[in-house]
Amino acid sequence: MDKKDLNGNENLENNGTTEEELNTSEIINEEVEVAQVAAEEPVNTTKADSIPVMNKVGANNATPPPTAPRSNKAWMIASIVLAAALIIVLVVQKDDSKKAVATVNGTKITKEQLYDKLIEAGGESTLQSMITTELVDQEAKKANVTVTDEDINTELEDLKAQFGGEAAFNAALSQSSMTVDDLKKQMPLQVKLRKILEPQVTVTDDEIKEYYDTNKATFSxxxxxxxxxxxxxxxxxxxxxxxxxxxxxxxxxxxxxxxxxxxxxxxxxxxxxxxxxxxxxxxxxxxxxxxxxxxxxxxxxxxxxxxxxxxxxxxAKDYTLEEKKDEIRKTLVSQKVSTLSSTWMSETTEKAKITNTLTDAKEDAAATAEPTASAAAGNESTK
The missing domain is CATH 3.10.50.40 (Chitinase A; domain 3)
Incomplete structure (x- = not known):
């Protein structure tokens, strides 16, 4: 029985839906933001077939189970699967794109058709995620940043603490259809980004004190x-x-x-x-x-x-500033890294030489259409 709710399936609140397309900044920010969102919002777990003895007073047990704090982790896992599928199709398409991967009453569904549908279903966002990962990997190599098992385990423990404990953390994974191993596969990107940007971040004692004074009630x-x-x-x-x-x-x-x-x-x-x-x-x-x-x-x-x-x-205990100083410093560093990551990623992307066949063609077509539209508008104005 969970202390907040004894109804079998452990779920969390979801304050936003999974986005089908993520821009570069969102992909990078996602892992950094999820822990902060979790820290700000209490996590409830529910169990469908047991008795909600531990529900807060006045809770309505007939309501649907709450969902998780905003997280696109489920999308990320789907992207990994989709990316793998895209790679497989790309490898075979050159030689046998017309080969059937399925038939329906004798009508073929070809590998080429499968590839096109995979692209439509999320190819652009999956490829963008792969580009982002490669950019971060390259920058990490330049900065001599590496990721160890200890780094991953530390990151996991920090996430558990910010979710409010092991049970809430596991419920978040369940809600996102992920396992701990799935999450570990995503964490190197987050750790690399943090290690690259942390040296650029400064947190002063005054900022720590201001944060403590503003949030003093939460330190009780x-x-x-x-x-x-x-x-x-x-x-x-x-x-x-x-x-x-x-x-x-x-x-x-x-x-x-x-x-x-x-x-x-x-x-x-x-x-x-x-x-x-x-x-x-x-x-x-x-x-x-x-x-x-x-x-x-x-x-x-x-x-x-x-x-x-x-x-x-x-x-009951009221924590002093000195007792919470390290924790607050870590929180402020994470916040600043999260804010800085968007700008850093945009600047890094602008400096890089990137080709993307899924988006470049669209941009070229739009650029060609724009002068044509302008000329047409000019002709209309001279009539």
Whole structure:
């Protein structure tokens, strides 16, 4: 059971749709921006077939599950697949473009037709992504920038922290139809860009203090408890379980066997740490009164009867500027790198010699059509 929602599938909020075409700056900014968006927006997870005991007070459990913070990672994976398909078709097209890749009632669908459809479906944006990656790779080589496994792991840990933890991070991946390995394939581009641009970024102590003062409320941590629970339908079931616990039965084992909360039962009923407002009132009121190691009597809520065991506790805490200084510096550096990356990418692209057969022809056609249109307009004005 997730502390925010116990409904099986873990999804996140999506504040924007996947864009079919990304310009050069957007492709570069995407990985940098996603962590910042995640840090700004709380992440909810939902489980469709279990009980939303941990929903915030007043939440409407009948509403559709929320989706993820703005992220084009799913598009990026689709682009990789599409790019691979395009390369395969390009390789074979020269010699056997008329060869059938499929037939429908005897009518052929050729490799050439497949290639054309792949181009229509996203060839331009896929090729642009490949051009961008090559540009960054070249600039990284000039700057002697390399990417190690440690760099990738550090980047992953930073993302997990900014998403709010392992569960929310995994939910974001699930929403984007990605695995950790998929994400790792995308990260070298982000790491290279950060390493290239970070030396150009300066963050002062005054900026850090201003950020701390502006966001001081976010540097306070509410009291939290960690608890496990067993959820059943009736008081009689709860009382029977309590009797077994008093006789020495293991709480986690009974949770796996008897709890109806599919979100937590496999973890022995563990709900991880939660704040008071993360739970329905009946649950929180009891959990926050228990001492570590204590187990409650049967607690009734709209979802049934809970037996709650508190396993850990964190006091409320207000963090000082000194305690958060390194974290704030890292955040400000990321923000400045994100802002700088757009300009840097545009300038780098302008300096590079790039040919793109998918877009150059269109630009040439537009340039040819423009004088013709101007001449026609001139003729009209002289009539």
């Amino acid at each position: 941590e509410e009291e939290q408890v960690r608890a496990s629970h067993i959820l059943v339908e009736t008081k009689e079931e709860a009382d029977a379980i309590l009797k077994q616990l008093k006789e020495g039965a293991d709480f986690a084992t009974l949770a796996k066997e008897k709890s109806s909360d599919t979100g937590s039962k496999d973890n022995g009923g563990d709900l991880d740490f939660f704040k008071r407002g993360d739970m329905v009132a009946e649950f929180s009121d009891v959990a926050f009164k228990l001492k570590v190691g204590e187990t409650s009597d049967a607690v009734k809520s709209d979802y049934g009867y809970h037996i709650i065991k508190v396993t850990d506790h964190k006091d």
